[in-house]
Ligand SMILES: O=P(O)(O)OC[C@H]1O[C@H](OP(=O)(O)OP(=O)(O)O)[C@H](O)[C@@H]1O
C-alpha cells in the first residue's frame with residue numbers, strides 16, 4: 001500500500017493559492033508596492049484648518065443635550081437585548097453549525113439573503129462559513145414604514161443565480177408572523193430548488209401566524225429566540241432607521257405610537 005498522504009480539501013480555502021502573512025513583523029510579500037504619497041497640491045484640502053475641523057469626529061459630549069438626542073440612534077432604544085459581543089459570539093456558533101452541514105453537500109449551496117434586513121447578518125455569517133457557497137439576494141417587503149405586517153409580502157427584486165436543482169439557504173434577520181418566509185419559500189420552490197433551509201438571526205415564535213414548511217432536507221437555523229417586542233438594530237429597522245446599530249434593542253413604543261397616531 002502506498003504511504004503517500006492524501007490531503008482531501010473540502011473547504012473553499014482549497015482554491016486559494018497562498019495566504020500572505022497578516023503579522024506586519026513577518027516578511028512582507030515582495031510584490032506589494034508601497035503607495036507613494038500624492039503630490040503636495042493634491043493634499044492641500046486636508047491641510048486646510050477649516051476642513052480639518054469639519055472632518056473631526058463629533059462626540060456626543062461636545063453637543064448640547066437636545067442635539068445629542070437627535071443625532072444618536074440610541075435615543076430610540078428602550079433596552080438592549082443582545083450586545084454587539086453577544087451577537088458576534090452567537091453568529092460564530094450558527095456559522096459553525098451551518099458550515100458543517102454545507103461541507104457535507106455534494107455541491108456548493110446558494111445562500112439567499114433577504115434584503116434589506118438580512119444585510120449585516122448575511123455579511124457576518126458567510127465570512128465565518130468555511131465551505132464553498134454562492135451568495136445572492138432577493139428583496140421582500142411587507143412592513144413598509146410600520147410595525148405590523150401587511151400580510152401580503154411583495155417580492156420586489158428577484159435572484160440573479162439559477163437555483164434549479166440547488167441547495168438553498170435563505171438568510172433572514174427575523175421570522176415574525178412567518179408571512180415573508182412562507183411566500184419566499186413557495187417562490188424559490190417554484191424555481192426548482194432541491195432543498196430549502198432557513199437561517200434566521202432572530203426567531204419570534206410568539207407572533208407566528210404561518211407555519212414554515214422547509215423543502216427537501218432543509219433545516220432551520222436560528223440565532224436567538226426574540227421576545228414579543230418590536231426590535232431594531234443589526235439590520236432590523238423601523239421606517240428604514242436603526243439598521244446600523246451593532247446590537248439589538250427594543251424600540252421605545254413612543255417612537256412608533258407617535259407616528260401611527262398622525
Ligand atoms: O415574519 P414576518 O412577519 O413576515 O416578518 C419578517 C420580515 O419583516 C422584515 O422585512 P420588511 O418587510 O420590514 O423589509 P426589510 O427587510 O426591508 O426591513 C424582516 O426583514 C423580514 O423579512
Ligand code: HPA
Nearest residue numbers: 176229230231232236237
Ligand atoms: O420586531 C421587528 N423589528 C423590525 N422588523 C421586523 N419585521 C418583523 N418583525 C420585526
